[in-house]
Amino acid sequence: MSKSDDSRRNFVKILGIIGAGAAVGCITNENSDKTGSNIDVPSRIAGSHYMGDFSTPPLETVRCAFIGVGERGSGHVSQFAKIDGVEIVAICDLYEDLTKKSEQECKEVKDGIHKNIALYYGDTDLWKKMLKEVKPDAVIIATPWNLHAPMAIRAMEEGAHAFVEVPIATTIDDMWKTVNTYEKTGKHCMMMENVNYGRDELLYLNMCRKGVIGELLHGEAAYIHELRWQMENEDRGTGSWRTPHYANRNGNLYPTHGLGPVAQYMNLARTEDNFSRLVSFSSPAKGRKLYAAKNYSNDHKWNQLDYGGGDINTSIIKTALGRTIMVQWDETSPRPYDRLNLIQGTKGILAGFPTRIALDGGVEGATENHHQWAKGDQLQAIYEKYEHPLYKRLGAIATKMGGHGGMDFMMRYRIIECLQNGTPLDQNLYEGCLWSAVGPLTEASVKEDGMPQDFPDFTRGDWKKTKPLAIIT
């Protein structure tokens, strides 16, 4: 669901797509492997600690800084500024106009709480200066994919909690570096998967926890969203920096929106089960090349790329318990939006797009059995019975505040609430890394014509200690 901002692309332009991690001087773990199929688990760095259920002392006011305030990041500023307990202390972007636009939004928040906002713009390295000078409690990062890890790492090293757009990183190596910094610094680092706060996702999480569909067996997750039009961002904006990814990488490049919720239904990396391995195939790469040929002149840069990333990638994840998750990604093909959002158990099935529920023997009040999807009033009754307490508490305000139907607001609200209460966040970094690891692992599997790739265990076996996500009330 993330959208990018104009400024992201320019970070890429200057730092370069590859190797940005090293460029900003993040911790290097010599034991980690650079390939996607890394199954060697590097040792935990001396003095570091497992962070599965990590929490920090309550923070009355959370001093927030932002790196990247374009199309996605500006939404973060705008809503965080309106949450009680937040003080906006700094905004950093390449562009003066974007920086000042976000500053203005903050100033318009009632009571004028955000009085002293330090602004940084005009140079690619100013975010580092900002971290040093402002010493924020939390940094919200919405920059191009390859910058997520190095920026999160530096933020933690400078004493801030890091909140990062999806995916957390694009290489297994960068994920290990992020985990190592997390465990060494004892700072929060959360990949902000907003879809886990969707109404249906919360409903299904609640139903799974209550055992409504029995033992969980299989899930399906996708990000199917036709975004060819983003190529109109030729020099600035999402398409400008994402298009080269689509051309140069072949796999599932954007797996977390569909997968995050399904992983939490299954309690993956939380006591019960964990990611084990995956297999992946991509379809031929046709759509982007055809689109470029149709919409741009022969000598346009979009017609100079060799589009190597298959239009649709299909993968299957196997978990430690032997459960399966079918995962798909397609931002190219002309078809309606879909995240699948399917979870199947021994007593029923919950699915999305549209919302579909069938329970063993049938749902309450239905004459049909599980051979039929629940309809109208029956679905309504399920919402009433199993609506997630968090949605009951925040659904109305979240819907009003908006952001992908309210899920964005609910995520931002929960981040601040957890920091204020000193409770663990709803998503730990190990989850963010495991969900994101589908990117490089599918690339490796596709490259090896479907060979299974093992997930690195970023928890180093400690996932068994991490409590299932609580049903937050």
Added chain:
Amino acid sequence: MSKSDDSRRNFVKILGIIGAGAAVGCITNENSDKTGSNIDVPSRIAGSHYMGDFSTPPLETVRCAFIGVGERGSGHVSQFAKIDGVEIVAICDLYEDLTKKSEQECKEVKDGIHKNIALYYGDTDLWKKMLKEVKPDAVIIATPWNLHAPMAIRAMEEGAHAFVEVPIATTIDDMWKTVNTYEKTGKHCMMMENVNYGRDELLYLNMCRKGVIGELLHGEAAYIHELRWQMENEDRGTGSWRTPHYANRNGNLYPTHGLGPVAQYMNLARTEDNFSRLVSFSSPAKGRKLYAAKNYSNDHKWNQLDYGGGDINTSIIKTALGRTIMVQWDETSPRPYDRLNLIQGTKGILAGFPTRIALDGGVEGATENHHQWAKGDQLQAIYEKYEHPLYKRLGAIATKMGGHGGMDFMMRYRIIECLQNGTPLDQNLYEGCLWSAVGPLTEASVKEDGMPQDFPDFTRGDWKKTKPLAIIT
């Protein structure tokens, strides 16, 4: 969609589940491999010929015999008896009552055309006697899975064309034996995949041939049909012989209903493309054990089985052109029926359950673009524009005659029509084998924790010579 009859189980009982092929003396090819991941292609037997577009001289009257006339086979007799040009000459089943019931149905057909029907019942080997004595033109076989190949092989050896229920066989070895006999005897052998004659499947085939959705990239196919209740067939009937398959094998045991149509959309094994390899994972096996424990006494035979076959199997096929097909199978979980029936191209997507169509830029008459599925009148307009000529010609009579909504009748009608006209059948044996091969290949992949398995090329490279399935008018 196939249902079985009471008699099937007893063939199994006496011949044994394994090794039935050898027991009936079929051709043995010493070069073939018994594992699912057989990529060695045995040489064609001397004097044999490739049969991709094979046809036989026109037959004015097709003398038909039947082996197995239980729940599925009785439907075959009943409808074939009503098709012009068919003469029913023999019926064979273990049970006298089933045999005579089918005979009676034939006698009731107007004009009393089926006067001399030889009946064979009471012994497991009588079908061989029937083949020798009656010398039918065509034999329709609806017996347990493991008997399909040996019966088809013997039928061809005795000079008959063989028409066999799905799957054609359960081992790669049996598939090669069937292919070798086919090529040596020059008799038709068709696995009767009825779903290829469904209205939507024909519509989609027509749309794919006309290029409506551009270059084909990806398909999805499934047989998701909760059939736990079949376990009530304790001593006779489908559940009695299928349940041990579910317990003892782990993979996609019944792939062809979903896959057959998608394979023909893509022209697999027909000039354009072919099956290349697959990867497969099964979920844990839970549902059958739970069902048995809930519904049967502790000492019941269904509670003595060790259910090893995962409730849902998910696989991905890759084709020679790099296209992908996601294939699923689940006859256990409580969820609504689904075959997915999805085909995606560079210009649109066609999907099933329910019928969903979206075309690049939107369908005719719609204000929405391809981000929306066509609705109501728009869908109707698509049916009118692209209805398959075969459905236009036979849809009304097929719907009236019935059999899974008419697809059964259309298939049976086409079989006779092709034999009468001396044209190639709509499905050759190579297709039946490739579609069925997903069974043993997924078993092998699951056993090897997701390792890719190559498809045997049953055509020995000759698929490039086989014409695409004609748009039959």
